[in-house]
Amino acid sequence: LNRRLRSALERERPDVMLxxxxxxxxxxxxxFARRIGVKTVLWTIDAVxxxxxxxxxxxxxxxxxxxxxxxMLHYLQGRRLRRPAQWLPFGCDPELxxxxxxxxxxxxxxxxxxxxxxxxxxYPRRLALLEExxxxxxxxxxxxxxxxxxxxLKNCARGGETTPEQWRKIYSDAPITLCLHYQDPxxxxxxxxxxxxxxxxxxxxxxVLCDSQPDVMTLFEDGKHMxxxxxxxxxxxxxxxxxxxxxxxxxxxxxxxxxALARHTYACRVKKILDTAVAG
Numbered sequence: 001l002n003r004r005l006r007s008a009l010e011r012e013r014p015d016v017m018l019x020x021x022x023x024x025x026x027x028x029x030x031x032f033a034r035r036i037g038v039k040t041v042l043w044t045i046d047a048v049x050x051x052x053x054x055x056x057x058x059x060x061x062x063x064x065x066x067x068x069x070x071x072m073l074h075y076l077q078g079r080r081l082r083r084p085a086q087w088l089p090f091g092c093d094p095e096l097x098x099x100x101x102x103x104x105x106x107x108x109x110x111x112x113x114x115x116x117x118x119x120x121x122x123y124p125r126r127l128a129l130l131e132e133x134x135x136x137x138x139x140x141x142x143x144x145x146x147x148x149x150x151x152x153l154k155n156c157a158r159g160g161e162t163t164p165e166q167w168r169k170i171y172s173d174a175p176i177t178l179c180l181h182y183q184d185p186x187x188x189x190x191x192x193x194x195x196x197x198x199x200x201x202x203x204x205x206x207x208v209l210c211d212s213q214p215d216v217m218t219l220f221e222d223g224k225h226m227x228x229x230x231x232x233x234x235x236x237x238x239x240x241x242x243x244x245x246x247x248x249x250x251x252x253x254x255x256x257x258x259x260a261l262a263r264h265t266y267a268c269r270v271k272k273i274l275d276t277a278v279a280g
Contacts, residue, residue, distance in 0.1 A: 002029045009033050016277050019062075021045050022055035030061035039063050039277045043088060044072045047182065047191040059085070064276055069193020070215055083280070088273070089215060090196040091266045096164060097203035099172045099257075106169035108158050110140025111243055112176040112209070115167045116197060118145035118153075126180045127153065129211070129235060133178060136236040137243060142170065168204050175243060177206040181213045194219060202226065202260035207253040209238055219264070225256040 006029055009017065017033045018041045019025050030040050042062040044055055047069055055072075059065045060080055066088035067073050076085050100106070107113050112133055118141060120127050130153055133139050139156040141149070146157040162170070171177050179198050182191055192214040201208050208226040210216055222228045227242060229235040242249045 002026045005029050006032050009036065009038060014038055016041060016274065018043060018273060022058050025058070027058055027061035030058075034061075034063065039280070041066065041273055041277055043273070044068055047071055047193055048075050048189055049184070050189075064273075064280065066273060069191065070218075071190040071192045074190060086276070087215075088269055089194050089219060089264070090199055091264045091269050092196075092199040092203035092260050093266050094203060094261055097168065097200045099205035100169040102172065104169050104173050106166065107140055107173035109138060110156075110158070110174055111137040112178055112239055113140045113142070113170050113174040114178040114180065115142045115162055115170060116180075116195075118143045118149060118157075120145070120148075122185070123180075123182065124185050125183050129180055129232060130156070130178075132232040132235050133239060136239040137176075140170075140174070142167070167200075171201045171204040171206040175207065175246075175249065176239060177201045177208050179208055179210040179213075179216070181211055181216075198226075199260055199264050202253075202256040202264075205253055205257045207242065207249045208256060209235070209242065220256065220259065224252065225259045226252065 001024055005025065016039045020043045022042050022044050033040050040062045041064045042059055043066045045068050056075055056079060059076060063082055065081055065085040067085055068090055070087050073085055073087060114130060117123055134152050134156050140158045141153060141156045142159045142162050144161055146160050149157050179195060181195055184191065194213060194215040198208065198210065198216055210226055210228055212228050212230040217228060220226050227238050229238045
C-alpha cells in the first residue's frame, strides 16, 4: 500500500493528500508527500479501542489532523503535532442518504428499528438497551450477529448485514430509529463520537432516538432535531411518548433532516478540510 501510494504521489503531485483512518499509511509515506510539496491531512475515524494505538504516533507526521470524535482530541493532548488537531464529525451524502417512499414495508411492522452490529461481546451495553426497547414496543433488528441473538432479542431479528439501499428504506419506514453508540465494555476508554448512522438516518428523514452521546448532544438539540435518553427507563419512556405523538415525531424528523442537510454533509466536511489546508 505505502509503495503504491508513494508512486501515485510522485506521478500525480496532488495539492492535498487526505487519509481517512490513520492506521495503514506509514509516517515515512507522509514525510515523502510533504517533501514533494503535498499538504498532508489525517482524518481519524474510529474511537481508540486499545493501546498502543498507532494513530497517536502517526498523527505527528501530518500537516493537519482532524478527528471524527472529540475523544481523539483528548488522546492527542500532549502529542507534538505540527498544528493543533480539530474536531470534524462525520456526515451524510444527500444523494445516497435520502428518504425512501413511506410505507415501503422494509421495517416489517417494527415500531422501532436498529441497524448495526449486534455482537454481545463487543456491544453488551447496546444489547442491554435493546432488550429494554423490546419490552416497550415492536422492535426490529438488522446487522452482524443477528443470527446469534438470544431471547428476547432473537425474536426481534429481521436480518443480517444490510446494504445502504436496504437501511435507507428501513429508516424511512419505521416510526423510530435507534442510535446506540459503542462504549468500551471495560469502561476504561472514552468514546464521544457521533456515529455516521446519526447523520445518515437524519438525512433519510428518520425520527432518531439516541443515547446521550456527548458529540451528538453538542451537534443536535433534544426535542428539536432528534430525541435523547440517558437511562434504560428514559429509553422506554421516550419510545412510548413518541409513538403516541406522531405529529410531533414527524416535525422533529423534518427538522433533523433539514439540520443534517444544512450543516452536516460530507461536502461541508471536505470544504472545511480544503479551506484549512489551502489557508495554511
